Amino acid sequence: MSQPNIRKINGPEDIPSGFRLDGARRPFMYGKIHRVTVTEARVDYVGSITVDPLMLRAAGILPYTRVDVVNVANGNRLQTYVIEGREGAGDCCLNGAAAHLFAKGDLAIIMAYEDVPAALLPGRESLAVMVDARNRVTEIWSYATPSPETVGESCRHGQIFAPSA
Numbered sequence: 001m002s003q004p005n006i007r008k009i010n011g012p013e014d015i016p017s018g019f020r021l022d023g024a025r026r027p028f029m030y031g032k033i034h035r036v037t038v039t040e041a042r043v044d045y046v047g048s049i050t051v052d053p054l055m056l057r058a059a060g061i062l063p064y065t066r067v068d069v070v071n072v073a074n075g076n077r078l079q080t081y082v083i084e085g086r087e088g089a090g091d092c093c094l095n096g097a098a099a100h101l102f103a104k105g106d107l108a109i110i111m112a113y114e115d116v117p118a119a120l121l122p123g124r125e126s127l128a129v130m131v132d133a134r135n136r137v138t139e140i141w142s143y144a145t146p147s148p149e150t151v152g153e154s155c156r157h158g159q160i161f162a163p164s165a
Contacts, residue, residue, distance in 0.1 A: 019148040021122070025115040028145075031059035031127045032111040035072060035161070036092045036135055041102045045095035050085040051110065052092070058129040058137045061112045069098070072107035082110075090135030122147035 009015055033055050040050075049069055051061075061067065063084050070077045078098050085091025092110075094102040102108065116124060123144055130139040146154065 017148055019151075021119045021148065024118050026118050026121060027113045028116045028121060028124060029111050029126055030114050030124075031061050031129070032109060033059050033061075033092075033129045033131065034109055035107045036110060036131050037090075037133060038092050038094060038102050038104055038106045038108055039090060039135070040093035040104055041099035042093060042095050043097070043099040045093075045099075047096035047098070048081050048083045049098065049110065050083050050091050050093040050095060052085050052090050052135060053087045054137055055092075055129055055131065055135065056082065056084065058140055059110075059112065059127055061110070065112050068111045068113075069094070069102075070109045070111070071102050072109065073103075074101075074106075076101035082112075090131075092135055121145050 007014075007016070033051070036051075036055065049067065056063070061082055063082055065082050066079060067082055068077060068079055078101060080098055085093065092108065094108075126143045126145065128141040128143070129137055130141065132138050
């Protein structure tokens with residue numbers, strides 16, 4: 001078995017870039033719906049999450065796309081796929097087995113990903129859709145993925161979510 005090449009690090013200035021912007025594909029979060037209120041949790045439905053098409057359009061998420069859904073109240077996280085609800089109704093319904101992890105009124109975050117060649121990540125846009133308590137879209141935040149040279153210039157540590165007025 002070969003031995004690893006070990007480099008001693010004496011300080012931050014000794015840390016080399018580990019970024020490989022090659023042809024490898026990386027999962028990239030391209031759109032999310034942030035702190036959406038769960039309107040229903042239906043165990044008797046055949047799987048998935050039902051979402052108002054207005055929120056889907058704002059986040060760029062197509063029906064039948066695989067998404068991660070996180071429950072802000074209890075930390076439960078699952079993967080499922082999206083189906084369309086009623087336009088303008090503010091639907092966010094966890095269906096089937098997923099309904100055991102969410103309750104009506106819980107806040108959730110829905111995140112969609114795509115596989116992107118690593119070389120195309122710098123500058124790629126990620127959307128965050130903000131909604132109010134009735135799941136109406138109020139803002140769309142856009143973030144550009146930094147280049148390897150600019151990682152660390154937009155530290156968001158300690159940033160607390162505060163919905164705009």
